[in-house]
Amino acid sequence: MQLEGKVAIVTGGGGGIGAAIATALVAQGARVVLTDLDERSVTAAAAEIESTTPGSVASIAGDAASSAHIEAAIDLAESRFGPVDLYFANAGIGGAPGLLASDEDWAKVVEVNVMGHVRAARRLVPEWVERGGGYFIATASAAGLLTQIGSATYSVTKHAAVGFAEWLDVTYGDQGVRVSCLCPMGVDTKLLRPDDAPADDDALLMQRAVETAGRVLTTAEAADTVIEALGDERFLILPHPEVLDMYRQKGADYDRWIRGMRRYQQSLKQEPAS
Template identity: 45%
Template sequence: MNLTDRVAVVTGGAGGIGAALARRFVAEGATAVVVADLDADAARAVADGIGAAAHAAALDVTDEEQVRALVADTERRYGRIDLFCANAGVATSGGVEVDDAGWERAWRVNVLSHVYAARAVLPAMLARGGGYLLHTCSAAGVLTAVGDAPYTTTKHAAVGFAEWLSVTYRDQGVRVSALCPQGVDTPMLAEGLAAGHLGARVIAASGAVLTPDQVADSVIAGLAEERFLILPHPEVAAYARRRAEDPDGWQSGLRKLVRRLRT
């Protein structure tokens, strides 16, 4: 996909990867980018900083009616949606002890929000014979987020759903990509480090933390090639191969890293 003259929606657009994507899409020639976020003021600040091609919208991605309304409003305003980026996500940090509310929140934000977006945008895309879905899934969706069971579980589900969409709708003109970065310099990572969360410490120890703008560079390249997996950290592909070829050895290495960080 070339972004010139395209209309895009970015959820979780008020900061981090979402804001970087919104800025980059406009720089690449998008006609309009809707910056959608639960924090309406922050979304407005991002849109104002981009200029006239950006439009801010308040959105709770876990509310399907709000997602449908946003899609309908965007289609009325701009005529279509070419690219929908389901980018909003949430980390939990914890294992089996995380309460049901924490698991439910992770499920609704990291998985169901993607389902709601697909339900809302697919009818028009299929009728038009084209469109693109970009789902931010995280490297945790193909590997493991040490120290965060709900995040790992839901991000695996997000990758699985994106793959299902790609298999089901690509021949009808709808492209799907799963964006799976590892460490990115975002508030989510900063908050995790400040709280001493194990997963954030593992990412920091890897020494491969990218900026959101670097992730946006990878997204533009991945969209141009219409790749299913967009991996801003190339090493994630090598890790995934190692994990598939030798799951016991892969887990042994992770346990060793966890033991070192805990001493």
Template identity: 50%
Template sequence: MQIQGKVAIVTGGGSGIGAGLVRRFMAEGARGVVAADLRLEAAEAVAGECGAIALPCDVTREADIQALVQRTRERFGGVDIYVSNAGILGRMGGIELEDELWDRMWQVHGMAHVWAARAVVPEMVARGEGYFLVTASAAGLLNIVESAPYGVTKHAALAFAEWLRIAYGRRGLRVSCLCPQGVQTEMTREGGGSAGQDGMLTPEQVADTVVQTLHEERFLALPHPEVLKYFQAKGQDYDRWIGGMQKIHAQYMGQGTASRPA
């Protein structure tokens, strides 16, 4: 899909990867881009830089997502590209972490994608064209050693993106899943943890990969090419891969490094 002339919504558009995509989509000649964020002032700052528009949205509320899509339709007539990008930080820990954190992770990294799909996929399928991009993480393909809820819910994000492509990919809906490692965002300001072991990319570099992925309509968007090698190794020898991850777990958890995943 070409971005020129299209209308896009980007959640989490007030900072990080989302802000990079808002700016890049406008530079690519999009007819309209909506930077949606829980923090409206941040979204307004990004939108003001590049001629996009900003709208508030709490992706843990389906009604907010429905309102976001409806306001975009009223402004531009429809939605061509929906980037379900909003995410939250995975705090270091595992089974001992409180249920409230797990629940919020499920909402932001899981149900937010479901609710967004409910809002835009039927219209895209009806006209035979549309793009739905889920921002997961390399953690969705590989896991992450520092934060169980982050790794688990990012797996869910990837699985839902897969299901959308399986179910609607022959009905005009394009679906991709973005799976970066460390990216220079507010979430990684204090260090990338294990996610930064192959280097930290800028949001602009991630946007380059996303634009190329949309043009080629590939499923996986991998700004860090090493991730594909790790994923292939995981499939070839699962037990050996888990052993390697156990070593990384000991390294990072032993140092007390807080997780700052992409």
């Protein structure tokens, strides 16, 4: 897809990968609505883009899993820029780690990491089919192809995000709707490296697993990979290309892969605390 003149919505746009994607989209000539739960951060991110490219971005604060907020973001995009061409379901949370996460913990992560995608697609895809085109980009994770040591909630919901993106592409790809699924490993964001140290052993294990699996990329590097993939309309976007080899190894011999992951987990537990 050519991005010049296109209208995009980017959730989780107050920082991290979302803000970097928005910056890269604007550099390609797109116009963007940024959304984030944190009003201060999304306003600041939009102001930074506006300072170099006036008239290219708008922002709105709210919950990316909320149908009302999704509708408000679409209304803002249409009133400021025109019909929405691309929707980046980028907002995500890590959730409580470990097996003892409560039902409330699970519900919260499912809402943001899965239902936010479902509700946005439910709203936009029928319109895109009528128009003959549109693009849905789901931010999942390498955890959605492999697993996430230390966090069941994150691993399971990211698998679900990948599965939903696959289903969308299979179901609507012949009707002009394009779908991509972003599956990075470590990217230098607050999700990976929060301001406060991990609160428990599972959270620390999760952080170590991501940081040692491969190079931690900058958000700009991840966004550059996204822009390149959109040009080719590739389904699977892998800022860490080695994830594909890991995924193939998993599929080639599942039992061997699980044994290897157990050994990797044990090695992480033996690392001294930093």
